[in-house]
Amino acid sequence: MKDEEKEKELLSLLAVRRPEAFWLRQKNAITRAAYEKNAVSRAWLLAPAAAAAAVLVMFLARAPQQAPAPETLVSTAFLENLDLLDDMDVLEAVPENEL
Amino acid sequence: MTEMQKKETPPVPPAASEEDRFARLIEEHQRQVYSLALRLIGNAAAADDITQETFIAAWKHLKGFRGDSSLKTWLLRIAANKVRSYWRWKKLRSWVGLDQREEDGEGLSLNEVLPDDPAGRPEQAALAADMERRVQAAINRLPPRQREVAVLRAQELSMAEIAVTLGMAEGTVKAHWFEARKKLAGSLGEYL
Numbered sequence A: 001m002k003d004e005e006k007e008k009e010l011l012s013l014l015a016v017r018r019p020e021a022f023w024l025r026q027k028n029a030i031t032r033a034a035y036e037k038n039a040v041s042r043a044w045l046l047a048p049a050a051a052a053a054a055v056l057v058m059f060l061a062r063a064p065q066q067a068p069a070p071e072t073l074v075s076t077a078f079l080e081n082l083d084l085l086d087d088m089d090v091l092e093a094v095p096e097n098e099l
Numbered sequence B: 001m002t003e004m005q006k007k008e009t010p011p012v013p014p015a016a017s018e019e020d021r022f023a024r025l026i027e028e029h030q031r032q033v034y035s036l037a038l039r040l041i042g043n044a045a046a047a048d049d050i051t052q053e054t055f056i057a058a059w060k061h062l063k064g065f066r067g068d069s070s071l072k073t074w075l076l077r078i079a080a081n082k083v084r085s086y087w088r089w090k091k092l093r094s095w096v097g098l099d100q101r102e103e104d105g106e107g108l109s110l111n112e113v114l115p116d117d118p119a120g121r122p123e124q125a126a127l128a129a130d131m132e133r134r135v136q137a138a139i140n141r142l143p144p145r146q147r148e149v150a151v152l153r154a155q156e157l158s159m160a161e162i163a164v165t166l167g168m169a170e171g172t173v174k175a176h177w178f179e180a181r182k183k184l185a186g187s188l189g190e191y192l
Helices: A002-015 A020-062 A069-082 A086-091 B003-008 B016-039 B044-060 B071-095 B121-140 B144-154 B159-166 B170-187
Strands: none
Touching: A002 B121, A002 B144, A002 B170, A020 B016, A020 B044, A069 A086, A069 B003, A069 B159, B016 B044, B016 B071, B016 B121, B016 B144, B044 B071, B071 B144, B071 B159, B121 B170, B159 B170
């Protein structure tokens, strides 16, 4: 037998043979795994955008509550506590120009 | 472009979706990638995992494929590198005592080596399984480099293509193949 033929025979012996159903199943499994991985990585790509959106929502939810001017606060405290004028804590809280 | 490249990469219609193109890439090369992984590892489940990882990695980096080698050579190089990583991982696991030594051909079920035609299955299956085990055992006995060369040769790669895939000089590939062939012919003489 020729050398080339012997080599061909040996190589044919080393080949892996599987039924068609095996290759089809394998192809489907690879395709499925690839798209699952892709979906997961896409989800991760969206994570920074989702975090930014959450921060924005929190910021907007807090924004409408306008803090009252300090003078108003002090005046209200003053009026509500007229009977406590002798209380030094209240007097100290009122700016000089309001007294 | 060589004749071989022309043959193995038929033009994909422009309308083909990403899914179709990926499925086609798998169909064209899965036999060679899986055969390489199985013959180098001797474990069907691990070979399946490596085949899957190879195609996913290839698909991810396909845009970076420069076409210096054929697509087949490129895919087989990815698979061969993954097999080397697998062995390094196995070595590490056995070093820390997490791995038991596995039998040759572990994970090969009879169903996997059965032919498509169900007629005459019992005898055929027994013969096929026995031959499969002997072939795998003969390959496992080869030193790592000879094993890689022999397995790539079985995927119909030329000496030059094997040299590119394994990053070896062509002369070294020929020397490894010469030795591997002699040993395999000795072990599998009854089938030749």
